[in-house]
Amino acid sequence: MSSIPPLAVRRSRLGGSAILVLEDGRTFYGNAFGALGETFGEAVFTTGMTGYQETLTDPSYHRQVVVQTAPMIGNTGVNDEDDESSRIWVAGYVVRDPARRPSNWRSTGDLGERLAAEGVVGISGIDTRALTRHLRSRGAMRVGISSMDLDPASLLSRVVDSPQMIGADLSAEVTTSAKYTVDAVGEHRYTVAALDLGIKRNVARRLAARGVTTHIFPASSSIEDLLAVSPDAVFFSPGPGDPATADGPVALAREVMRLRKPLFGICFGSQILGRALGFGTYKLGYGHRGINQPVFDKTTGKVEVTSHNHGFAVDAPLNTVIDTDFGGVEVSHVCLNDNVVEGLRGIDVPAFTVQYHPEAAAGPHDADYLFDRFVELVEKKG
Known part of the structure; x- marks a missing residue:
């Protein structure tokens, strides 16, 4: 530009x-x-x-x-x-x-x-x-x-002649051109197929520290591409643009959930999974960006200080279990500044998301445990 x-x-x-x-x-x-x-x-x-x-x-x-x-x-x-x-x-x-x-x-x-x-x-x-x-x-x-x-x-x-962010399909402009692998540190425990919608390096580092080998795929990859590495779980990465344009990744998320593969999505990946579950997305007024955003984790009852970078959000009811094509789903995390949805959790399907960044560098690290939760989800499925 x-x-x-x-x-x-x-x-x-x-x-x-x-x-x-x-x-x-x-x-x-x-x-x-x-x-x-x-x-x-x-x-x-x-x-x-x-x-x-x-x-x-x-x-x-x-x-x-x-x-x-x-x-x-x-x-x-x-x-x-x-x-x-x-x-x-x-x-x-x-x-x-x-x-x-x-x-x-x-x-x-x-x-x-x-x-x-x-x-x-x-x-x-x-x-x-x-x-x-x-x-x-x-x-x-x-x-x-x-x-x-x-x-x-x-x-x-x-x-005024330049493009707007609403309607911008940008993941193809930032994704990897070819699959690559980040090996586990120490003993290999599990294999994850990660869809690169704009992935950050620290995602694979945080998984590698837990014994996870991560295969990172281009945004246009099919379910057959992901399954070729025999993944124990699938990850949908952060990324730029309007999630309403990402029909391909949304369809892929639905395929993953049909197979009941454990699935974790962060930020743009959370919005993709939200769409796959049947929810809409919308553009925030000025977005959440910074490393001091308070989020309430409804599962633990704790408030975390978190890193954010998103201008869109999932439109889902906060205090009820929602019936979807994949069973019950609930909002798991909420931003305490404005009640924006900051995470989703499947009750009947092994999938969860957060809208913020547990992989945050230079921090904060309050939400780093979510990678442990992802590994635990794989262990339970296994």
Whole structure:
């Protein structure tokens, strides 16, 4: 989505002017940060004070311009270990005060230089608090950032011509092109077939730590493809886009449940499973993004502080067992901020989901036990 002029893929962390224009015309003026050029996407904000490298490389942020609400970003630089995928996926990046010089024993580079090297257009020096308050009151919306064309009216005309997130089918743009395998650490216990809708590396790491070998498949895979590895269970990954467009994965989830294979879905995978069970999905006003979201686990009665990154949610009743094609299903987790469905649990079929991220890096780790729950589901089925 970025347009980079010749010789401009270089560090531009505080050099040159840039503007940010929302689709309702609200305009912010700042400094170019990252690559010089122009980019468009959906403006969203994340409240995480740490983990910016994981955010940037999370495929779920594909086609989104991420606003960091924490004012100081880049202090610890970037490193070779914390990426959640093979590249930066955000369409653009917005920060208030980028670090002038990174300082951390794990740092191998500068954030601004990394953004520039990968062609990611950003802006710094703007009032990110005012921008966040605007998005909270008006909702996530399309946005453009430019260090080429500083005329707000001109940039606005291109913003309103850019694609919306509603109706966006994006999993095929972020999935793996070929199956690959992440081996169990230590003794191999179980095999999981994972559908890559925008998977993060830490999912397979968390499973591997529990003795699980994970075969990761492209989003277009069939039930025959998954069964070819003789999986003990199936996993549906997080990912970007509108779940209402993902008819193929929804049909695949139904096939898995017909076979009564244990099934676990996270975030976009939760929305896919929700659709497979017969529920609708809808777009949230400004979404849940950050690492401080309180969720109530109805199974344990505990409140967990969790990591979120979703702009869509499942539409299901909170306090009753729902009859579906696969038996009874209930809402298992609820966001305490707004009562959004944060998880589903099958009563008659071995399937469950959460809308948030138990694999969260850099944290929090309150929900890491859900991978144990997945393994226990496989053990009971076996």
